[in-house]
Amino acid sequence: MLGGQKSGKSGLAARRAEASGRPVVVVAPAVVRDEEFKARVERHRADRPAHWRTLETFDLAAAVAEAGSGTFVLVDALDTWLAETLEASGVFVGDEVPDPALRARAEDGVVAALRAFTGAIAALDVDVLVIAGQPGLGVHAGGAGARLYVDVHGRAVQTLSAVADEALLVVGGRVVRLEPDLAPAAGPPGEAPDPAGGPLADPGPFGESPADGLPLNWAPAGGVAGSAPSAGSVTATSSPAVDPLLREHGDTQVPPGAVDLAVNVQPGPPTWLAERLAAAVPDLAGYPDDRAARAAAAARHGRPAEECLLVDGAAEAFWLLAHVLRPRLAACVHPSFTEPEVALRTVGSTVVRVRRDPARDWRLDPSAVPAAADLVVLGRPDNPTGVVDPVETVAALTRPGRIVVVDEAFAEFLDDAGGVAGHRDLPGVVAVRSLTKLWGLAGLRVGYVTGPSDVIRTLGHGRQPWSVNRLALTAIEALTAPAAEDERRGRAAAVAELRTELIAGLRAVGSLEVWDAHANFVLVRSGRPGLRDRLLAHGLAARRADTFPGLDDRAVRIAVRDRATHQRLIAALHITENGGPA
The missing domain is CATH 3.90.1150.10 (Aspartate Aminotransferase, domain 1)
Structure with missing residues (x-):
């Protein structure tokens, strides 16, 4: 989190730390050299909540290790750490630096210490937020030492930003999200981007700063790839360029x-459905009319047609939900189908991962979902765990102002295929259905969405016309009819x-x-x-x-x-x- 003097960055950082729900450890690398600075340090200490822990140290890597897994580490600030680190190398800010070799050693020492710091982060389940100034943006003291400080500060910030999930600039108490020039590329094993995050997206559609109260999860490239985070842990990131692994699906493997x-996907389709699709081919010259299929799908769940939207497969529904709703904070329950998270990151929503616990047979604990989340996505049955959360769990996730998206792509395999889609009594719940898995229609893309009429209407206004082709409509009408239930x-x-x-x-x-x-x-x-x-x-x-x-x-x-x-x-x-x- 970058910002100039009195920009408001410390206050924003403190609110994010408190909102993380994790024990907060403040790392304060500072040496008090005068009374004014002493008073400043004391004010910062007094402003911190009493339950926060403070470590006054310059060894950032050791501080992360001492904080331990499950914590939120707030480094306040990089500038004081950098000044003391340079002085420990024999370089004094404001003085001349006649020895180029000394300058090079000091700069390399800074980078090495920061890499040890990010390496310590990678080894633990820990969220880290680093506060840093921006001395190069304005007038600064002359002299080779001062110029060195500005140069090394810039390199230090770039070293951290290259491996961070978020980079933010705070101006006048408001946040600007900084995007990289290029998306990180996947490297060899051990050097892949963090699958939980990457570069950041634009603010919301009205220019607001999304999710001011959310934790930042720092991790070096490769720090999370291949690891299995602890159950129940929550990380929040936002990215239009996501790890390619999230876009891996079984059809490429x-x-x-x-x-x-x-x-x-089961073998299919059945002969009678193939014949019905073949009979619809002569009508392909006409534009698709979804009214009959929409009414059939809605009636299957005891809903009026205005509470149902037909989609070009379940995947389209997740992308449509992300692009139209653009939540400030989305909670994705994992392990699960990854396309909802990819879509949400692509539109710039901040994403919190809520992890199921294998010790609980993967059943979701609703209390693990942050209260601030205005959209929640979970699978039922979940893919890949196969668990079916009780309807009561879904009900516990509902609250005013929140949309709960239930991925029911595999609900056709349940004894009662009505699923959550048939529960009109669950406020704000949207069910995404797929008819491709059980009926062998993955190549046709056949699905629909049920939910409150105002949500369905908003989704419909946000999509292109004729999104579902005539053959898919034929299949939906046939497979949601009572005659297909046996x-x-x-x-x-x-x-x-x-x-x-x-x-x-x-x-x-x-x-x-x-x-x-x-x-x-x-x-x-x-x-x-x-x-x-x-x-x-x-x-x-x-x-x-x-x-x-x-x-x-x-x-x-x-x-x-x-x-x-x-x-x-x-x-x-x-x-x-x-x-x-x-």
């Missing part, structure tokens, strides 16, 4: 010749039977964590990393799980297939996990 265990139940029951057998076989391997699921996939975790690669060596392509926030490469998502494929998978796991057949 099946090498030629491998058995597909990654794509969670076959849906039959398909879901067949998947459930195969899934039960698959879970039993996976648990028989003995060295795997396997969770119950309610869709057409199962989440599996090994005690060793590289589970997907070990299965690929046997020609089996499971869905990698390390692209889901909160999971790493010990886990994979396995699609429910036929019994012969399951037997081949179980045999391979006995070999890769235990060294031989059961």
Whole structure:
């Protein structure tokens, strides 16, 4: 957080620290040299809440380690740390610096200390906010030493900004978000961008400074990639350029010749539906009219048509919600489908990640969602965990001014496919439905959204006309009609039977964590990393799980297939996990 003297940056930083909900540790690197500065330090100390802890030290890396995981570390400020660090190197601000070698050593020492600092951050679940001045923006003292200070200050700020999730400039108590010239590129393992964040977006549509009360999560490049953050932890970031791993999906993870265990779409469509789609082809010259399909989808959930919007697949719904609603603070429950977060970051919304706890069988604790979140996204059934949160959990998330988006792309696999979409009594709840998974229609893009009429109307006004093609409308009308319900139940029951057998076989391997699921996939975790690669060596392509926030490469998502494929998978796991057949 950058800003000039008396810009308001300390006050904004303090509010963000307090709003994080974490224990706050203030790192105060300062040496008192005169009475005025002593009084200034005392005022800052008195302004801090009594429950905050203060560390007066110049060793930033050691301060982070002492603060420990789960804390919010507020460094106030970089300038005093930098001045003392330079003086410790023999360079005194304002003096001449006749020795170029001394200057180079001092500057390199600063950068090395900051890299140790960011390395300490990477090793812990810790949020860090650094306050820094902007001495180069105005008149400053002459002399080689003063110029050196300004130069090194600029390099120090760039060193931190290059690996930070956010860079903010505070002017007159207002925040300007600073964007990088280029989005960070994915590097080799260990050097990938932080999947939780990246460069920042513009302010909201009315020029306001979004989420003034939110924590900043600093992490060096690669500091979070491949790690599994602790359950229940919350990080807040905002970015139009997100980590490419968040855009990885199962359809890109099946090498030629491998058995597909990654794509969670059932074979299809059924013959009768294919014939109905073929019969609609002669009508493709006309523009699509969605009224009949919209009414059918709405009626399926006991809703009027104005509470339903047809979409070009569930993914379009998440992007539409992000672009139209543009929440100030969105809470994405993870591990889960990552496109909602990508869409929200792209429009510049600040995103908080709320992590499910595997020790609770991945069930969501509603109290983990920040009260300030004006939009919440969760899956039900969740992908990839397969958990189904009770409707009471969704109800506990509702509050005035908040939209709760429930991803029900896999609700067709439940005994009762009505889902949250059928609960008109849940205020502010929007359900996103997909008909592609159970019916084998991923290539057609078939979905719809249900919710309060004012929200649906706002979404409809924010999209292009004729968004859903005539064949997709034909499929929606057919698959949401009462006549299709018996076959849906039959398909879901067949998947459930195969899934039960698959879970039993996976648990028989003995060295795997396997969770119950309610869709057409199962989440599996090994005690060793590289589970997907070990299965690929046997020609089996499971869905990698390390692209889901909160999971790493010990886990994979396995699609429910036929019994012969399951037997081949179980045999391979006995070999890769235990060294031989059961």
